[in-house]
Amino acid sequence: MTNKWPHSSTPDPLDPRSFRVAALVRAARSAQNQTEFGRALGGYSQPQISKFESGEADPPASVIETCMRIVAEQRGVTEELNPTEISEQLLRVAATPELSHLARAIGLIVKALEPRQIGRPRSKTPQ
Known part of the structure; x- marks a missing residue:
């Protein structure tokens, strides 16, 4: 899996060798602020998103799945794998x-x- 981030020192949030839920949530949020992103995820508060991003709290599986889908779409990966x-x-x-x-x-x-x-x-x- 190639790193498609602008700086090679930035870990790829989808790479299983360096996978971190916090990095995945941050990458999915992109330019949105935490409040907007929390609403888009289904009503999570800004403090909850902050805890997900800092690693203080683990998000539910549905949030992880949504974040993975968002990051994949950001990269242009839209097809489902068989x-x-x-x-x-x-x-x-x-x-x-x-x-x-x-x-x-x-x-x-x-x-x-x-x-x-x-x-x-x-x-x-x-x-």
Whole structure:
């Protein structure tokens, strides 16, 4: 993933190697003030947005998702990824040793989302 920010020292808020929710919220807010941005996100107050941006508070998942969508649109990325593209990207990211913890977390999320078959116990997989 290439850094599309004007200064190379500015971390890319969508890069999984340097992902920080606070940076993502700041990037999504762009030129709006915190009050306007809070209203646009669904009624968050200026102090709440400030806490999200400083890392003092974690925003709800819906705010993170909205901010990711805003930043992607700012970059001109408007198409939705299909499941194959998502899995290919995950494989590339998870292949790096410094992100092995991310690969495990994604695996646990996917496992939790698997539909359960009624009446059948889940098979136990060795760890």
